[in-house]
Amino acid sequence: MVQENRKKYILKALNEREFISVNEFVGQFSVSPMTIRRDLSELEDKGFLIRKYGGAVKSEAVGNMFSFNSRVEKNREQKEKICRTASGFVEDGDIIFVDCGSTLFRLSRYIIKKNRLKVITNSLPVVSELINYSNIKVTFIGGDIVSDRKAAYGSTAEKLIGEYHADKAFIGIDGISVNNGLSSYDEKEARITLRMAGNADKVFLLCDSSKIEKDSFYRFAPVSLIDVLITEQEVDSKIISNYKEKNITIITK
Amino acid sequence: MVQENRKKYILKALNEREFISVNEFVGQFSVSPMTIRRDLSELEDKGFLIRKYGGAVKSEAVGNMFSFNSRVEKNREQKEKICRTASGFVEDGDIIFVDCGSTLFRLSRYIIKKNRLKVITNSLPVVSELINYSNIKVTFIGGDIVSDRKAAYGSTAEKLIGEYHADKAFIGIDGISVNNGLSSYDEKEARITLRMAGNADKVFLLCDSSKIEKDSFYRFAPVSLIDVLITEQEVDSKIISNYKEKNITIITK
DNA sequence: GTTGAATCGATCATAAACGAACACAATCCG
DNA sequence: CGGATTGTGTTCGTTTATGATCGATTCAAC
Numbered sequence A, B: 001m002v003q004e005n006r007k008k009y010i011l012k013a014l015n016e017r018e019f020i021s022v023n024e025f026v027g028q029f030s031v032s033p034m035t036i037r038r039d040l041s042e043l044e045d046k047g048f049l050i051r052k053y054g055g056a057v058k059s060e061a062v063g064n065m066f067s068f069n070s071r072v073e074k075n076r077e078q079k080e081k082i083c084r085t086a087s088g089f090v091e092d093g094d095i096i097f098v099d100c101g102s103t104l105f106r107l108s109r110y111i112i113k114k115n116r117l118k119v120i121t122n123s124l125p126v127v128s129e130l131i132n133y134s135n136i137k138v139t140f141i142g143g144d145i146v147s148d149r150k151a152a153y154g155s156t157a158e159k160l161i162g163e164y165h166a167d168k169a170f171i172g173i174d175g176i177s178v179n180n181g182l183s184s185y186d187e188k189e190a191r192i193t194l195r196m197a198g199n200a201d202k203v204f205l206l207c208d209s210s211k212i213e214k215d216s217f218y219r220f221a222p223v224s225l226i227d228v229l230i231t232e233q234e235v236d237s238k239i240i241s242n243y244k245e246k247n248i249t250i251i252t253k
Numbered sequence C: 001g002t003t004g005a006a007t008c009g010a011t012c013a014t015a016a017a018c019g020a021a022c023a024c025a026a027t028c029c030g
Numbered sequence D: 001c002g003g004a005t006t007g008t009g010t011t012c013g014t015t016t017a018t019g020a021t022c023g024a025t026t027c028a029a030c
Helices: A003-016 A022-029 A033-045 A076-087 A124-130 A155-161 A187-198 A237-245 B003-016 B022-029 B033-045 B076-087 B124-130 B155-161 B187-198 B237-245
Strands: A019-021 A049-052 A055-058 A095-098 A117-121 A136-140 A143-146 A151-153 A166-171 A175-177 A181-184 A200-206 A218-221 A228-230 A249-251 B019-021 B049-052 B055-058 B095-098 B117-121 B136-140 B143-146 B151-153 B166-171 B175-177 B181-184 B200-206 B218-221 B228-230 B249-251
Touching: A003 A019, A003 A022, A003 A033, A003 A055, A019 A022, A022 A033, A022 A055, A033 A049, A033 A055, A033 A076, A076 A200, A076 A228, A117 A124, A124 A136, A124 B124, A143 A155, A151 A155, A151 A187, A155 A187, A155 B155, A166 A187, A181 A187, A187 A200, A187 A218, A237 A249, B003 B019, B003 B022, B003 B033, B003 B055, B019 B022, B022 B033, B022 B055, B033 B049, B033 B055, B076 B200, B076 B228, B117 B124, B124 B136, B143 B155, B151 B187, B155 B187, B166 B187, B181 B187, B187 B200, B187 B218, B237 B249
Parallel strands: A095 A117, A095 A166, A117 A136, A166 A200, A200 A228, A228 A249, B095 B117, B095 B166, B117 B136, B166 B200, B200 B228, B228 B249
Antiparallel strands: A019 A055, A049 A055, A136 B143, A143 A151, A143 B136, A175 A181, A181 A218, B019 B055, B049 B055, B143 B151, B175 B181, B181 B218
16 A cells, blocks of 8 residues: 555544554554654644554644634644754753744644743743643743734733743744844734843744745844744755854754 | 553543542553553643542643543532622623632633623633633733643732732632631632732622631631622521621622 | 551663664656 | 655664552551
């Protein structure tokens, strides 16, 4: 059986049962455990399931009021990839800011294995993803809740961020260009992002390649605000060197 | 049976009974007691149950953020009744504090029809109930998130409450008596409650009758802190007059 | 209280599962 | 044809789940 059919079969099996094991498919398809593990890993990246020791369970996507509507989300795979890359920069014991937004939200699932992590965020989806993991301390930036963003904003929120300092900040934007810096579609959001970046030692910008060298309408900071730009695919080498000049590293995997 | 199934089964069993024992699962799953103990320990960390000698009991924690909380909550009907009564005191245009806890959480659904309401709370379940109603502005008190209470606590949270003033505070406690005042099982929770009450013009205490004239271990305020006590059934007229002397009205419907 | 049985949790040992790296074959494409 | 890509299997060191041991703790009966 070919790879595609195998994956379809796996998903079908998962619809009928709560848990599927690696070994059952090893028998059924006559392939090695490694192959099944790879299949499951890819399906996990796409958000179809969650791997567990020995197999996998259904993706819990439903039921969490604070989670984004993932089925219809665009660029989902790219976001997953960016976040997976970004999670490599999170170390045990870190204190990190996590900005709000649909990209940053996906970072949560890649950091739940870290130890003694402290996460400071204004995003409700991030909180609800992390709340059940005792190895992670979550601090929520309070303020006025904006329902369509599912996050806290406003002067209180901004002021509160100033009371914390983090090792790393993971932020999102709507556009970035060497000449015009970081830009956002929403001013209140930009102010939160700016504060988080300002109170962290190292700043990681997570954005998909479509936003690079594009500007959104509210420009709020020079590119020097960030240290690392993480995106999902190779970028023009000319662009890379432009950012390099500003001491910004672009990372794609 | 694999680990994942085991845990799900354990939680299912806990939904049907008050107490589950380690030994019953040792028999059912053919694993060692140590394994079950480890399972229970992990489930406790995530806030799904509370371990006791020989097994575990249900967690008090509320939460509509989680997939399998359809368990039958204790005293649920009484809490509903108390909250329905309390909602009668909420008026259009009010600014109100809502404390955290399983009783106060139920207040949300009775106030969603009000107009121009502003709700200030440290409870995540309350936020998630109200977030989709545009007629209600929600302000979340940030701070350290405590997973089993699903709310924010700590010095930041306490300080933040001081920055707000509300028309009314709706609070909960674990015990109240004329002589010893309000008491709580948890000190950090008491401090939040105290701040909310202190920053509101009128204070409504929501508690079921089993807590009246009972003391919990941390006494944190005299009964004069509150203005109105809302409970679910008729209280002894002697008690009513004792509270009346302190200018507290007891309301039962 | 005292005592004894049951339970608990820290620790160690073991087997299974895991993933990174490398190797190999099949396929694609200039 | 030859290089690149893709899918798979193998190896091997690491991680995870589990069970066993054993002293400490808890509970209940006295």
